[in-house]
Amino acid sequence: MKPRITVITIGVNDLEKALIFYRDGLGLSTEGIVGKEFEHGAVAFFDLQAGLKLAIWKREDIAYEAKVTLAPASPTEFTIGHNVSSKEEVDKVLEQAEKAGATITDPAHDTFWGGYSGHFQDPDGHLWEVVWNLAWEIE
Amino acid sequence: MKPRITVITIGVNDLEKALIFYRDGLGLSTEGIVGKEFEHGAVAFFDLQAGLKLAIWKREDIAYEAKVTLAPASPTEFTIGHNVSSKEEVDKVLEQAEKAGATITDPAHDTFWGGYSGHFQDPDGHLWEVVWNLAWEIE
Numbered sequence: 001m002k003p004r005i006t007v008i009t010i011g012v013n014d015l016e017k018a019l020i021f022y023r024d025g026l027g028l029s030t031e032g033i034v035g036k037e038f039e040h041g042a043v044a045f046f047d048l049q050a051g052l053k054l055a056i057w058k059r060e061d062i063a064y065e066a067k068v069t070l071a072p073a074s075p076t077e078f079t080i081g082h083n084v085s086s087k088e089e090v091d092k093v094l095e096q097a098e099k100a101g102a103t104i105t106d107p108a109h110d111t112f113w114g115g116y117s118g119h120f121q122d123p124d125g126h127l128w129e130v131v132w133n134l135a136w137e138i139e
Numbered sequence: 140m141k142p143r144i145t146v147i148t149i150g151v152n153d154l155e156k157a158l159i160f161y162r163d164g165l166g167l168s169t170e171g172i173v174g175k176e177f178e179h180g181a182v183a184f185f186d187l188q189a190g191l192k193l194a195i196w197k198r199e200d201i202a203y204e205a206k207v208t209l210a211p212a213s214p215t216e217f218t219i220g221h222n223v224s225s226k227e228e229v230d231k232v233l234e235q236a237e238k239a240g241a242t243i244t245d246p247a248h249d250t251f252w253g254g255y256s257g258h259f260q261d262p263d264g265h266l267w268e269v270v271w272n273l274a275w276e277i278e
């Protein structure tokens with residue numbers, strides 16, 4: 001298959017709370033919650049870079065839609081890697097996330113592969129890695 | 140922050156098995172497992188569209204690196220949305236995934252919002268939605 005990933009949807013317990021974190025806290029652009037008129041349809045999309053969106057959707061709605069069993073939160077299922085252009089920017093983004101209510105699980109530090117990174121968990125426990133990596137060209 | 144998501148890392152139990160699924164089964168381009176010489180470093184990257192990669196990494200290594208507790212698998216934490224350009228392509232991708240060892244939890248069907256989609260779980264239980272959506276321009 002030709003990969004064309006257009007959306008990363010993360011499961012949340014409280015849509016409004018997640019909206020506030022991503023919109024007001026991290027400053028991601030969004031039209032807010034849409035689809036409330038449909039059962040299991042309430043969702044918010046955030047613009048990432050061109051062609052890619054982040055969506056927040058209730059975990060129970062993912063379970064309903066994908067026909068899987070709703071399971072407890074698990075932080076080791078995935079991480080979202082956010083690349084920035086300097087070490088200072090790593091520090092800034094982590095600070096911004098913490099102010100917005102994130103938990104810094106792994107403060108920024110030099111990595112063994114020559115980069116600089118740290119991790120935070122959003123209010124639903126989802127992990128983000130904020131990373132500066134000289135070897136990965138920023139587009 | 141200016142969003143620049145470069146990698147979606149998914150936690151797996153068996154790196155080789157996940158590699159076979161994504162490389163041989165789905166046909167995603169990869170250099171295979173790298174970083175074996177580093178403790179907690181073994182990982183494989185797959186090329187998605189420009190500027191975006193999928194990574195597979197052991198769940199226990201995510202836990203170690205991000206300093207969180209290793210938790211049981213949970214299918215309702217996230218989904219990856221893969222957009223295709225026709226209903227037929229949705230069917231084809233789901234068929235390819237199933238042959239590769241995926242579980243089709245939600246067979247392809249017309250959606251209430253005028254699209255056509257289905258879901259599968261990869262060997263580690265991670266959900267993908269394969270979707271045709273006339274309203275979302277394919278880039």
